[in-house]
Amino acid sequence: DQQVKQNSPSLSVQEGRISILNCDYTNSMFDYFLWYKKYPAEGPTFLISISSIKDKNEDGRFTVFLNKSAKHLSLHIVPSQPGDSAVYFCAARRNTGNQFYFGTGTSLTVIP
Amino acid sequence: GAVVSQHPSRVICKSGTSVKIECRSLDFQATTMFWYRQFPKQSLMLMATSNEGSKATYEQGVEKDKFLINHASLTLSTLTVTSAHPEDSSFYICSARMADAYEQYFGPGTRLTVT
Numbered sequence: 432d433q434q435v436k437q438n439s440p441s442l443s444v445q446e447g448r449i450s451i452l453n454c455d456y457t458n459s460m461f462d463y464f465l466w467y468k469k470y471p472a473e474g475p476t477f478l479i480s481i482s483s484i485k486d487k488n489e490d491g492r493f494t495v496f497l498n499k500s501a502k503h504l505s506l507h508i509v510p511s512q513p514g515d516s517a518v519y520f521c522a523a524r525r526n527t528g529n530q531f532y533f534g535t536g537t538s539l540t541v542i543p
Numbered sequence: 544g545a546v547v548s549q550h551p552s553r554v555i556c557k558s559g560t561s562v563k564i565e566c567r568s569l570d571f572q573a574t575t576m577f578w579y580r581q582f583p584k585q586s587l588m589l590m591a592t593s594n595e596g597s598k599a600t601y602e603q604g605v606e607k608d609k610f611l612i613n614h615a616s617l618t619l620s621t622l623t624v625t626s627a628h629p630e631d632s633s634f635y636i637c638s639a640r641m642a643d644a645y646e647q648y649f650g651p652g653t654r655l656t657v658t
Contacts, residue, residue, distance in 0.1 A: 433586075440584075463645050474547070474636050474649035475587070520586065524645065530602075531647065533586040 434458050435523050437534035445542050450508040452537050454521035457502065462526040466495060466506045469518045469536070478519075479506070511541045546570055547639050549650035556627055556657055564622045564653045566637030572617035573639030577647060578610070581634045593620055627657040 436455045444450045452466075462483040467475035481488040481495045481504065488495050494507045508515055518538045522531040546569040556562050566576060575594050579587040591607075593599035593614035601607045609631075611623040620639075624631055634654055638647035 435586075465646065467649070472552075472652070472654070474549070474638075474651045477545075477646050477648060480646060530589055530592070533588075535584070535586045 433535070434461075435521060435532045435534040437519075437521060437537045439537050440535070441538040441540070443540045443542060444511045446513060447510045450506075450511045450515065450539055450541065452506040452508075452519050452521075452539065454504045454506075454534055455502060456504075456523050456532075458523070458525065458532075459502070460525045460527065461523040461532075463524040464495070464497065464504055465522045465524075465531070466493075467520045467522060467533075468515075469520060475520055508539075511539075513541045513543050515539060516541050545641075545646075545648040547573075547637065547648045547650040549637055549653050551653060552651060553654045554656070556655070558628055558657055559626055561623055561625045562627055562655060564624075564635055564637075564655075566620045566622070566639065566650050568618045568639040568648070571639075571641055571648075573620075574617065574642040575640045576614055576620040577638045577640070578612060578620075578622050579636045579638065581636060581652075587636060590622075624655065627655070629657045631655065632657045 465480045466478040469475040479493045497504045518536040520536045521534045548567045550565045578590045590605045591599045591601045599612035614620040636652040638649045640647050
C-alpha cells in the first residue's frame with residue numbers, strides 16, 4: 432500500500448522556469464516531510480524538509496509547501512537549472528516512529 | 544558535513560555465498576542507521592532500523608536471518624546478505640541519523656548482483 436504517492440514519473444522544464452514537483456499522502460498521522468534528490472547510481476541527498484506545523488519552508492531556490500487538509504505537498508524550484516536534473520523523492524514520517532515512507536520519485540529534466 | 548559512505552559500491556557474488564555491506568557515518572555520530580532496498584523504478588523500501596548497541600528492528604516481510612544487521616559503533620553499521628540468491632539482487636542503501644534529528648543522510652548505495 433503506497434502511502435506516499437508521486438503521480439508524475441517525469442517532468443521537463445526549461446532552464447530559468449519554475450519546476451513544481453507534487454506529492455500526495457494518505458496517512459493523517461504523518462507529521463514530518465522531506466524532499467530528497469537522487470542522481471543515478473548514487474544515494475539520495477537531503478534537500479529540504481517541512482514539519483506539519485508549518486505550511487511553507489524556503490531554502491534558496493527551493494520552497495516546499497504543505498497543504499494538510501489536502502494531504503499534499505509540493506516542491507518548487509525557481510529558477511530551474513540544468514544541474515537540478517535528477518530524480519526527486521518525497522518522504523513522510525509518522526508521528527509515532529522512525530520510519531519514513533518514500534514516494535516512487537519524479538524524474539526532473541531541466542532543458543538548457 | 545553529514546557524509547555517509549558505503550562499501551563496496553558494487554559487488555557480484557555467486558548464489559549461496561554471503562556478502563557484507565558496510566555503512567559508515569564519516570563526520571558525525573549516528574545513533575540510528577537504516578537499511579533500504581530499491582528495485583528499479585520503485586521507491587526506497589525500509590528493511591530495518593538499527594540503533595547502536597542494540598538489535599535491529601526489521602520491517603514486516605524482511606527475513607532477519609537472511610539480512611543480518613550489526614550496528615557495533617556510532618559510525619558503523621553492516622548488512623550481511625546470507626546465502627544470497629538471484630532475487631536478492633538489488634540496490635541497497637543505508638542512511639544515518641544523529642540523535643534528536645529527523646533528517647536521514649544517505650550513503651551512495653551498493654549494487655548487489657547475485658549470479
